Amino acid sequence: MKPDKLNAVTHTHYWGYENKKYFSKSYLNKIRYFLKYVINKLFLNNLGYQIVQKFSNYRKEQRSYLKNSEILSLRNIQISDYLFxxxxxxxxxxxxxxLLxxxxxxxxIFRNSKIRDLNGGFGFNNGLFFYVLISHFQPKKILESGVWRGYSTFLIDEATPIESKILSFDINLDKREFISKKASYFESDLSLVSDVNFSKVDFALFDDHVSIYDRLKFCLKNEIEIVVVDDDLSVSQVHSDPWPPIPTASMIYNYEKIPKKFNWICNGMLANADIGGIAVNDIREHYKYIPFPQLAEFTGYQDTSFTSFLLKR
Ligand SMILES: C[S@@+](CC[C@H](N)C(=O)[O-])C[C@H]1O[C@@H](n2cnc3c(N)ncnc32)[C@H](O)[C@@H]1O
Incomplete structure (x- = not known):
């Protein structure tokens, strides 16, 4: 056993890093860690600040993952049994x-994705179930609203048959790192286009932070069978997202039980909502509501957002 005071960890003989980038014994690193420790301790901590170790800003799922194929295959069997x-x-x-x-x-495909930074999009867990759903239902005409860097487009592209078509909407398409050959892209809100044919859309994903209630009314009108909605926050989770798509599906399906006027603080800003007087019955009568399963216990990654899907009854 070897205590390492500067890094506040104790090494044992059971395991160790091969590439000790952050725990290097080099003198330069030792000096760096020592200076950081002293500056924090003597000056910055008293003012409420500190210098922190600069790790990559990419998602944890991209930086840390299993390598051992035996463990991976056991994990995958467990997820498969659970999802079944x-x-x-x-x-x-x-x-x-x-399914397996x-x-x-x-x-x-997650490990080989060309998208460098998955922040702001689906994380590993929600992406996994999303991919499983599309692989199972094999939709032919998919509507996607909220493209960002294109991770959800990439999953749709990978999981659908070659002849499938994707209608991809975003009010800013500049961030795309993946562009699908199956997709027609529209830099607009879907309600502001007049020349797009939404008939026969059989699967929709809304990850655009726009009212899920409005999106579901659109789906009802266009008879869309399967709808995935991201950032489906309940009234008690609403503060956790800076731009919640209110009224969410959770609010629609719990409408009688929740206050219609509510407020919260997000990042120091006061927000107010009033969802009184919306007609929820049509949506609830036509769609079965299913929150995504929680996969953190299998994958070791926290769910990054609350995602749900709705199936035509
Ligand atoms: C959370 S990101 C989408 C992430 C993406 N689905 C993924 O998993 O990689 C939200 C996106 O919604 C877009 N957005 C905002 N308002 C929109 C609207 N009215 N219609 C479509 N997209 C919109 C933003 O520009 C942003 O790119």
Missing amino acids: QFGLGFGIEFKKTK NSIERYEE
């Missing part, structure tokens, strides 16, 4: 072999 049961609970019969294949494939 989860599906049955909502009347979805995943095919066991295909999709989970294994997801790990592969």
Whole structure:
């Protein structure tokens, strides 16, 4: 055992880093850590500040992951068994072999994704179930609202048959790092276009931080069978997202139980909402509401957002 006071860790003989970038014994690193420690301790901490170690800003899922194939395959079997049961609970019969294949494939495509930085988009867990859903339902015409760097487009592209078409909307398409050959892109809100044919859209993803209630009314009108909504916050989670898509599906499906006027503080700013007088019955009668399963216990990654899906009854 070897205590390392500067880094506040104790080394044991059971494991160790091969590439000791952050725990290097080099004199330069030792001096750097020592200076940081002294400056923090003597000056900055008293003022409420501190110098922190600069790690990459990329998502944890991109920086830290399993390498051992035996553990990965055990984990994938556990996720597969869990999702199979989860599906049955909502009347979805995943095919066991295909389900496991999709989970294994997801790990592969996640690691090989060309998108450098997944911040601001789906994380590992929600992306995984999203990929499983699309692989299962095999939609032909997909509507996506909220493209950002293109991670969700990438998953749709990977999971759908070659002939599938994607209608991808974002009010700012400049951030795209992945562009799908299956997609037609529109730099607009979907309600502001007049020349797009939404008939026969069989799957929609809304990850645009715009009212989920308005989006679901649109889906009802266009008879869209399967709808995924990201950032589906409940009234008690609403402060956790700087731009919540209110009224969310959670609010629609709990409408009688929640206050219609509420407020919260987000990053020091006061926000007020009034969702009184909205007609929720049509949506609830036509769609079954299913929050995404929680996969953190299997993957070791925290869910990055609250995602749900709705299936036509
Ligand atoms: C959370 S990001 C989307 C992440 C993406 N789905 C992913 O998983 O990588 C939200 C995106 O919604 C877009 N957005 C904002 N208002 C919108 C609107 N009215 N219609 C479509 N997209 C919108 C933003 O420009 C931003 O790119």
